[in-house]
Amino acid sequence: MSRADSSGAAVANVPDLAAVTNYLTNSGWIAEDTDDRTSMWRPRPGAHDSIRVVLPTSQRVRDYADRVADALKTLSFVERRLPEEIADDIKFGGADNIAVRLTPDAPPGEAPLLLAHSAISAIKNFVVAAAASLDSNSLVLPPRRPQRAEAYASQARLSTQQGSFVLSLALPLADIYSDESGESIPPGQDALVEVPPQPFGRKVTNRMLASTRKAQQLAEEVSEGNLPISSFGEFTPDAPNATELAALSSLGGPDHDIYQMRFAQSPLAGxxxxxxxxxxxxxxxxxxxxxxxxxxxxxxxxxxxxTGLIVRLFREGGFGRGEAVIQGVADDSGVARRYRVELGEPEYNEAVRAHANGLHVTATGDLDIRGTRRSLRRMTSFAVIPGLDDES
Structure with a gap:
């Protein structure tokens, strides 16, 4: 926590007085006594009745940073969150926190580069996957993530905490989209006063916690031999998708070192x-x-x-629908395989032309896997990619 400089002005890392008092008001604290120099706050009735927070009435006082630091320590005790987490909550105008404690064989505060890179990438993927799952019921997310999920992940902020190696993720309650009207709302302190009961960020945090618990439950059942690995393919409440599972598997690094996750929610969303x-x-x-x-x-x-080459064509008769096999790479795997597609007569004729001229084609649809057979169904597009000498 930064302190005030010699002129008495607060350093930028210390929350503004207005932001702190707004936080107290909106998280249930009550102004009990105020005079020209200080204000004294007590928590809601029945919660730590003997505890008080005292703030100066102006942030121009020399010890402003010290007084705010004391207030954050008191809030930390009441809320069972770290002062840094509460400071982020105030800074964002509402933010949940997810902390990941890694256990590398390294001095405190250090981690091997491969472990740190794996963990940070996994955290980012976990946030995107959880946010995307709010709009998708699929256990395998589409290659193109919803714009809202990617935008929300870009708002999150990652820092380190004291400990063996702790990554702390601040997840804003508000995202750049309004849940109510669809209008754009910039994240920050202006959103603090009117945090909706179930903002988008809280939905993401709840999803991350629920899917982690469900993933652990299924993993234990599989480990004990009570369930097959295919049980992860059953769509049940809070069932984790493939991206979430991969992220949880990668958080411990290449060697799968044990790790802990701590989910702490802001009181601003109830x-x-x-x-x-x-x-x-x-x-x-x-x-x-x-x-x-x-x-x-x-x-x-x-x-x-x-995207790939037509390697097989079949249809009954000289006209009508037909089937083609594309030897190519899917955009969600990067692995070359064969994919069957059913085509109407115009598309089939285009496939014949592509096969005769060695041209690549591209097809988009829903991938259906049955054993070793892969098919694209409910196709939304099929096109021939022109070659350098293709004039048609």
């Missing part, structure tokens, strides 16, 4: 503020990685685009 602590073991991480691979290779996926 609900329970009791932090949740989860411990993900190496065995669970390995099973979650296997489950992610299983879903990606066995579950149907929507909106998959395949």
């Amino acid at each position: 609900g329970s503020t009791e932090p949740a602590l989860l411990r993900v073991t190496p065995g669970q991480q390995r099973i979650l990685g296997e489950a992610a691979d299983y879903l990606r290779t066995r579950q149907p996926r929507a909106g998959v685009t395949v």
Whole structure:
């Protein structure tokens, strides 16, 4: 926590007095006494009745930063969150926090580069996947993530905390889209006063917590032999998708080191503020990685685009619909495989032309996997990619 400089002005990292008092008001604290120099706040009735927060009435006082630091420590005790997490909450105008404690064989505050890179990438993918799952019921997300999910992940802020190696993620309650009117709302302190009961950010946090718990539950059942790995393919409440599973598997790094996750919610959106602590073991991480691979290779996926060469054509008679086989790469896997497509007569004739001239084609549809057979169904597009000498 930064302190005030010699002139008494608050350093930028210290929350403004207005922001702190707004936070107290909107999280249930009551101004009990105010005079020319200080204001004294007490929590809502029945919650830590003997505790008080005292703030100066102006942030121009020399010890303003110290007084705010004391206030954050008091709030930390009441809310069972770290002062830094509460400071982020105030800064964003409402933010939940997810902290990941890694356990590398390294001095405190350090981690191998591969582990740190794996963990940070996994956290980002986890946020995007959780946000995307709010608009998608698929266990395998489409290659193109919803714009809202990507935009929300860009608003999150990652920092480190004291400990063996702790990554702290601040997730704003408000995103750049309004849940009510669809109008754009910039995140920040202006959103603090009117935080809706279930803002988008809280939905993302709840999803991340619920899917982690469900993933751990299934992993334990599979580990004990009570369920097959295919149980991850059953769409049940809070069922994690493949991207979430892969992220949870990668958070421990290449060696699947044990890690802990702590979910702490802001009081500004209501609900329970009791932090949740989860411990993900190496065995669970390995099973979650296997489950992610299983879903990606066995579950149907929507909106998959395949690009490649026509290697087989078939239709009964000289006219009408027909079937083609594309040897190519899907945009969600990057692996060359064969894909069957059913084409109407105009598209089939184009496929014949592409096959005769060695031209690539592109097709988009829902990927259906049955054993080793892959098919694109409910196709939304099929086109021949012109060659350099193609004049048609």
